[in-house]
Amino acid sequence: MIRYTLILFFIAFVGCQTNAQQANVNKESLLNDLKILAADAMEGRKVGTPGSEKAQAYLKKRFRQIGLKSYYKDFEQSFIVRGKGVEATNLVAFIAGKSNKVIVICAHYDHLGKRNGKIYNGADDNASGTAALLQFATYFSKHPPQHTIIFAALDAEESGLKGAKHFVKNLPVPVERIILNVNMDMISRNEQKELYACGTYHYPFLKPYIKKIAQQSSINLLMGHDQPSLGYSNWTNSSDHSAFHAKGIPFIYFGVEDHEAYHTAEDEFEGIMPTFYVQATRTILDFIILADKQLDAIAAQKQKASKK
Ligand SMILES: [Zn+2]
Numbered sequence: 001m002i003r004y005t006l007i008l009f010f011i012a013f014v015g016c017q018t019n020a021q022q023a024n025v026n027k028e029s030l031l032n033d034l035k036i037l038a039a040d041a042m043e044g045r046k047v048g049t050p051g052s053e054k055a056q057a058y059l060k061k062r063f064r065q066i067g068l069k070s071y072y073k074d075f076e077q078s079f080i081v082r083g084k085g086v087e088a089t090n091l092v093a094f095i096a097g098k099s100n101k102v103i104v105i106c107a108h109y110d111h112l113g114k115r116n117g118k119i120y121n122g123a124d125d126n127a128s129g130t131a132a133l134l135q136f137a138t139y140f141s142k143h144p145p146q147h148t149i150i151f152a153a154l155d156a157e158e159s160g161l162k163g164a165k166h167f168v169k170n171l172p173v174p175v176e177r178i179i180l181n182v183n184m185d186m187i188s189r190n191e192q193k194e195l196y197a198c199g200t201y202h203y204p205f206l207k208p209y210i211k212k213i214a215q216q217s218s219i220n221l222l223m224g225h226d227q228p229s230l231g232y233s234n235w236t237n238s239s240d241h242s243a244f245h246a247k248g249i250p251f252i253y254f255g256v257e258d259h260e261a262y263h264t265a266e267d268e269f270e271g272i273m274p275t276f277y278v279q280a281t282r283t284i285l286d287f288i289i290l291a292d293k294q295l296d297a298i299a300a301q302k303q304k305a306s307k308k
């Protein structure tokens with residue numbers, strides 16, 4: 001009996017230690033979601049295709065399982081992609097917070113579909129970000145957030161950020177209430193264990209948060225790819241966060257450098273790096289938890305300072 005209690009105590013102690021460093025992500029469920037989204041059965045998740053519908057059905061099932069709320073019927077914010085004439089569908093869910101301010105977490109679930117008889121499964125681009133989004137929704141369903149958090153699985157990114165553009169034009173809440181956008185696009189593979197947090201050049205008040213998270217992260221969390229003058233590629237408009245930025249909504253985009261499988265049929269589940277991916281997901285979750293806890297305090301301090 002004593003031994004049993006001691007073991008329990010030990011487990012609880014170790015559990016707390018880990019939690020203090022990095023928030024918990026369920027590795028098995030994270031990888032399972034990615035694997036399912038990046039399977040041949042989803043046919044590359046191209047906007048307006050039966051493969052996309054399968055991906056949507058899966059995501060809606062997961063949203064319901066997690067117990068998320070919806071602004072729309074069955075989470076669907078649908079629209080016609082101009083020029084293509086196909087229907088695209090953003091899947092939008094939320095968890096209500098104590099404050100009426102809102103954080104929007106997004107990831108595009110669409111990819112390139114089939115080309116020359118090959119299926120482009122887009123495991124890293126962007127089943128990885130979409131599966132991470134499901135983990136964050138699960139976390140906040142168990143740990144109620146301060147802010148309302150919207151979880152948006154966006155469509156038609158590969159057709160010119162169309163899903164994100166439609167979403168910001170048709171926001172389910174007033175734009176003034178949105179204090180932050182966190183976008184994830186390609187977060188599951190990098191040989192150097194490097195993940196970029198892009199956006200602090202435009203929104204320097206977010207820098208201390210990223211710095212703090214970088215210190216406790218087990219991967220290399222770097223800032224950059226957002227300054228036009230630095231000579232290497234500027235990712236400010238490279239993915240869905242661009243539409244939020246255009247509306248003046250502060251953003252952080254998490255992503256890795258392009259790799260050899262980028263936009264090829266080789267971007268498969270087998271190519272992702274599970275350890276790095278889990279660590280990247282934990283790191284991003286830590287950032288969201290920190291921002292959820294502290295952003296209002298920072299905003300209040302700033303307001304106070306400007307009144308002096
Ligand atoms: Zn992408």
